[in-house]
Amino acid sequence: MxxxxxxxxxxxxxxxxxxxxxxxxxxxxxxxxxADRSKELNILCWEGYNSAQVxxxxxxxxxxxxxxxxxxxxxxxxxRLRAGETNVWDLINVNNPWxxxxxxxxxLIMPLDRAKMEPYFTKMGADFKPPYKWAMDDSGEQLLxxxxxxxxxxxxxxxxxxxxxxxxDQGWDLWNDPANDKKYGVLESDDWNVFNICCIAGxxxxxxxxxxxxxxxxxxxxxxxxxxxxxxxxxxxxxxxVSGEIDFHMTGGTYSASPARADGALNIRAVTPKKGPxxxxxGGISWIEITSVVNNPDxxxxxxxxxxxxxxxxxxxxxxxxxxxxxxxxxxxxxxxxSLFTKEELDAIQYDxxxxxxxxxxxxxxxxxxxxxxxxxxxxxxxxxxx
Amino acid sequence: MNLAKTIGPGTRHALPILLFLxxxxxxxxxxxxxxxxxxxxxxxxxxSWSLGNYIEIFNSTSYLSFLWSLGLAAVxxxxxxxICYPIAYGLARVFGKYATLVTLLFTIPLFVSENVRLxxxxxxFIKNGVLLGTLKAWFGIxxxxxxxxxxxxxxxxxxxxxxxxxxxxxxxxxMVPDQTRDAAFDLGATRWQVxxxxxxxxxxxxxxxxxxxxxxxxxxxxxxxKVLGGQQIIPISHDIEIAFTYAQNWPLGAALSVLLMLVxxxxxxxxxxxxxxxxxxxxR
Numbered sequence: 123m124x125x126x127x128x129x130x131x132x133x134x135x136x137x138x139x140x141x142x143x144x145x146x147x148x149x150x151x152x153x154x155x156x157a158d159r160s161k162e163l164n165i166l167c168w169e170g171y172n173s174a175q176v177x178x179x180x181x182x183x184x185x186x187x188x189x190x191x192x193x194x195x196x197x198x199x200x201x202r203l204r205a206g207e208t209n210v211w212d213l214i215n216v217n218n219p220w221x222x223x224x225x226x227x228x229x230l231i232m233p234l235d236r237a238k239m240e241p242y243f244t245k246m247g248a249d250f251k252p253p254y255k256w257a258m259d260d261s262g263e264q265l266l267x268x269x270x271x272x273x274x275x276x277x278x279x280x281x282x283x284x285x286x287x288x289x290x291d292q293g294w295d296l297w298n299d300p301a302n303d304k305k306y307g308v309l310e311s312d313d314w315n316v317f318n319i320c321c322i323a324g325x326x327x328x329x330x331x332x333x334x335x336x337x338x339x340x341x342x343x344x345x346x347x348x349x350x351x352x353x354x355x356x357x358x359x360x361x362x363x364v365s366g367e368i369d370f371h372m373t374g375g376t377y378s379a380s381p382a383r384a385d386g387a388l389n390i391r392a393v394t395p396k397k398g399p400x401x402x403x404x405g406g407i408s409w410i411e412i413t414s415v416v417n418n419p420d421x422x423x424x425x426x427x428x429x430x431x432x433x434x435x436x437x438x439x440x441x442x443x444x445x446x447x448x449x450x451x452x453x454x455x456x457x458x459x460x461s462l463f464t465k466e467e468l469d470a471i472q473y474d475x476x477x478x479x480x481x482x483x484x485x486x487x488x489x490x491x492x493x494x495x496x497x498x499x500x501x502x503x504x505x506x507x508x509x
Numbered sequence: 510m511n512l513a514k515t516i517g518p519g520t521r522h523a524l525p526i527l528l529f530l531x532x533x534x535x536x537x538x539x540x541x542x543x544x545x546x547x548x549x550x551x552x553x554x555x556x557s558w559s560l561g562n563y564i565e566i567f568n569s570t571s572y573l574s575f576l577w578s579l580g581l582a583a584v585x586x587x588x589x590x591x592i593c594y595p596i597a598y599g600l601a602r603v604f605g606k607y608a609t610l611v612t613l614l615f616t617i618p619l620f621v622s623e624n625v626r627l628x629x630x631x632x633x634f635i636k637n638g639v640l641l642g643t644l645k646a647w648f649g650i651x652x653x654x655x656x657x658x659x660x661x662x663x664x665x666x667x668x669x670x671x672x673x674x675x676x677x678x679x680x681x682x683x684m685v686p687d688q689t690r691d692a693a694f695d696l697g698a699t700r701w702q703v704x705x706x707x708x709x710x711x712x713x714x715x716x717x718x719x720x721x722x723x724x725x726x727x728x729x730x731x732x733x734x735k736v737l738g739g740q741q742i743i744p745i746s747h748d749i750e751i752a753f754t755y756a757q758n759w760p761l762g763a764a765l766s767v768l769l770m771l772v773x774x775x776x777x778x779x780x781x782x783x784x785x786x787x788x789x790x791x792x793r
Binding site: 195197198201204205307310312313350351352353354357358361362365366367493496497500501503504505507508 | 550552569570571573574577628631632635636637638654656657659735736738739740741742743748751754755756757
């Protein structure tokens with residue numbers, strides 16, 4: 123009997139292994155360990171880097187097979203590496219805190235050659251001058267990745283319904299005003315929703331929370347989801363804003379509003395509140411992507427080459443306007459890159475207010491009790507089910 | 510020892526398919542079951558197993574999602590039955606040479622992805638969209654948008670699962686021999702009696718297959734509530750998706766999946782016990 127149990131368990135374990143092997147094989151192919159990888163590159167990224175516009179010129183010039191998988195949340199990508207996919211991926215593109223706070227300490231990524239890569243930072247915008255905090259490890263010695271896309275990310279309004287000034291002044295209290303019931307949407311981006319619900323509840327998301335704050339978080343989450351006209355993806359939010367179904371939506375910024383603005387709907391505008399409960403009394407949150415080289419035992423030599431390739435002004439402009447969403451890039455600090463942007467493109471990414479909005483925002487950080495808050499929020503969403 | 514002698518020819522020939530089933534069907538299922546017993550938010554089966562995830566589910570409000578899924582599926586199946594029976598009857602007996610054309614009209618949308626079709630309905634129903642925009646432009650009336658309501662979710666589900674009810678039902682209705690109907694009329698049965706005593710019982714296999722197929726599919730529906738309903742309702746499949754993605758809680762997602770399989774499996778078995786499909790089909 124015991125023996126049967128043991129074998130059944132082994133069978134399950136082996137099945138899981140096989141399933142994992144198939145899953146990994148789907149991405150990178152079942153390749154023997156330490157095969158020649160000089161013509162192969164695998165990128166785990168947010169959408170844009172996986173587009174043909176960005177990858178095809180690199181494929182042509184190197185003759186390499188480049189595979190890129192796009193996901194739309196950082197924790198999932200990090201967990202893929204934790205679950206053993208460090209031997210699949212060569213590059214990982216996530217938001218700012220993960221490289222220095224999690225991935226490097228957990229040995230999921232490896233440092234870059236500082237002498238070779240740091241000069242690229244000198245050509246970026248003023249905020250990115252080396253040593254750039256989010257690209258460095260805690261000691262300030264190791265360079266952990268390259269910066270490119272960034273932007274403010276708080277909420278988006280239809281300025282025909284809520285003026286930019288009102289939105290900036292009222293800030294997160296827009297969601298505390300009962301008069302706004304069913305006038306707003308919630309973008310399905312659960313990690314950012316956790317940040318925003320903390321802001322609406324009146325406290326900083328990026329710290330350990332007290333039991334009182336956690337209780338307040340639960341109440342606020344219920345209220346926010348109960349009052350939401352709908353929850354959906356970026357396309358749904360923009361469509362609902364343009365058509366007049368909703369007046370504003372939370373979890374949004376240039377990243378989510380830019381496709382609608384590029385389409386001519388300049389009344390759809392990302393807004394950063396003037397003040398709020400974030401560090402220093404700031405009202406908004408911003409993100410900066412850092413792309414790092416994965417600590418792959420059989421790393422592709424093309425990984426660093428790709429990081430250099432996307433620094434090129436033309437390629438950086440392509441990355442900014444790759445399919446999906448449109449975003450400012452750090453390389454715009456270089457006049458050669460900036461001059462490639464048309465007036466329409468600058469309007470789409472709200473370049474006019476980019477600097478002041480970034481100044482009003484704190485940079486994306488890790489929520490220490492994220493798991494707990496996410497569970498509370500998921501339950502709140504479920505409890506609000508049925509309207 | 511000769512392998513051919515130890516296992517019979519039947520088993521030997523079935524081996525490839527058995528192996529295929531084991532790898533393709535049983536293994537992932539067993540992996541899901543295995544995952545449901547490991548500690549929350551962990552990723553390895555090599556640890557002590559417990560019922561923790563199940564206890565967490567029973568202490569949470571997950572039952573709401575189960576109820577929404579089962580409720581929506583039941584309503585969908587009932588509406589489908591009422592819509593599909595007359596169409597099935599028409600296809601089998603009335604439309605004649607046009608039946609193929611009507612069948613094609615119901616089949617062609619299946620070639621387009623479900624999500625694309627649902628987004629199409631969003632554009633149709635959205636404020637200032639095809640329907641409301643036309644009403645506003647032509648008649649100057651501006652009704653409230655129906656999008657992002659519970660009703661529109663049911664509409665979406667009825668729309669998506671219609672072929673899965675219609676075609677088995679059509680098969681069922683066409684299985685009723687004309688002679689039995691004629692005999693009933695000759696013996697003086699009324700139209701209602703023929704329907705109740707002859708047509709309905711004899712077309713039951715098709716109807717039951719339609720019920721089961723559309724119910725099982727509808728319980729797992731997720732896109733309708735997400736796309737048309739704007740997540741006003743969180744069905745159980747969405748809960749499972751959240752657990753596997755944002756929450757990175759595979760064990761919880763696995764436990765929810767196992768419970769869903771148990772609930773749906775039990776219901777299907779109960780129905781099959783009441784209506785023995787083999788026996789009904791075997792009668793013919």
